[in-house]
Amino acid sequence: MRRVIVVGAGVMGLSCAARLLEAGHRVDVLARDLPLETPSAVAAALWYPYRALPQDRVTAWSATSYAAFAALAGDDETGVRMRWGTEVLPEPRADPWWVGAVPGLERMRVDGYADGWSFMAPVIEMPVYLRWLAGRVDALGGTLTRANLSRLPSGPLVVNCAGIGSRLLAQDLTVTPVRGQVVLVAQTGLEQWWLDESGPTYVVPRSRDIVVGGTDDEGDWSRTPDPATAERILARAVALVPELAGATVLRHRVGLRPVRPAVRVERVGDVVHCYGQGGAGVTLSWGCADEVARLLDA
Numbered sequence: 001m002r003r004v005i006v007v008g009a010g011v012m013g014l015s016c017a018a019r020l021l022e023a024g025h026r027v028d029v030l031a032r033d034l035p036l037e038t039p040s041a042v043a044a045a046l047w048y049p050y051r052a053l054p055q056d057r058v059t060a061w062s063a064t065s066y067a068a069f070a071a072l073a074g075d076d077e078t079g080v081r082m083r084w085g086t087e088v089l090p091e092p093r094a095d096p097w098w099v100g101a102v103p104g105l106e107r108m109r110v111d112g113y114a115d116g117w118s119f120m121a122p123v124i125e126m127p128v129y130l131r132w133l134a135g136r137v138d139a140l141g142g143t144l145t146r147a148n149l150s151r152l153p154s155g156p157l158v159v160n161c162a163g164i165g166s167r168l169l170a171q172d173l174t175v176t177p178v179r180g181q182v183v184l185v186a187q188t189g190l191e192q193w194w195l196d197e198s199g200p201t202y203v204v205p206r207s208r209d210i211v212v213g214g215t216d217d218e219g220d221w222s223r224t225p226d227p228a229t230a231e232r233i234l235a236r237a238v239a240l241v242p243e244l245a246g247a248t249v250l251r252h253r254v255g256l257r258p259v260r261p262a263v264r265v266e267r268v269g270d271v272v273h274c275y276g277q278g279g280a281g282v283t284l285s286w287g288c289a290d291e292v293a294r295l296l297d298a
Helices: 011-022 055-072 126-139 163-169 227-240 278-297
Strands: 003-007 026-031 080-089 105-107 115-124 143-146 157-160 176-186 193-196 201-205 209-213 249-268 271-277
Touching: 003 011, 011 026, 011 126, 011 157, 011 271, 011 278, 055 080, 055 115, 055 249, 055 278, 126 143, 157 278, 163 249, 163 271, 176 227, 176 278, 193 227, 201 227, 209 227, 227 249, 249 278, 271 278
Parallel strands: 003 026, 003 157, 026 143, 080 193, 157 271
Antiparallel strands: 080 115, 105 115, 176 209, 176 249, 193 201, 201 209, 249 271
């Protein structure tokens, strides 16, 4: 057993902590923001490799996470559910580069669009899932402490899952915020998710609400929802899924995706860096966590 400090309590930090605890390590999580305060809590959390490279590593991590979430979907306490859905395309296109991570992808034609595909994907209800994941860490003997760090701890072993905070903690200015705004509306009976890259526009049903997005504003640090942006998001969503017309708006949320030219999962001395997953933090979480565990045991 070795002591490991994990920095960051979003989905990536908690997933790494859980895997390391399962491997027999003693793990303490330090974070400025507690799980429900992180950008992970804002995520629509439809399994989908978005704004994350390189393609080969992302595909492998995504496949691992897909299998892990599929296994968790049998437990209602996790907030994970497998849902069928469709991505529409403005023009014919070859299969997506990440197709190898999906057990089955079917071509689909939708009126008004040139092409599209449908597949079964994990949808993770993040407030529920983050509580479950934090509970998993606690049950395995890990700790979670709020700490506003100005640098990475001195060790003995550290896993950096600070996301956008790695600009400071890892002195990595290649990590940039990409602002995502969403609108939560009341459930209208929708069971399937929908995605259109223009906007981007996505409609992700959960048990009690529907996450409607979004935006992709690179370099924007504002966490304040913009009313005009919300109106445009809803208009695009209704055009894609007419059943949303008149749905009651419950709340507005904003999160900052930590985007980097390439996801960083590597060991440097006694520090393993794991950040820059962009808009695919949930999608890559278990795959990256498994690699972190291997790197620490190398």
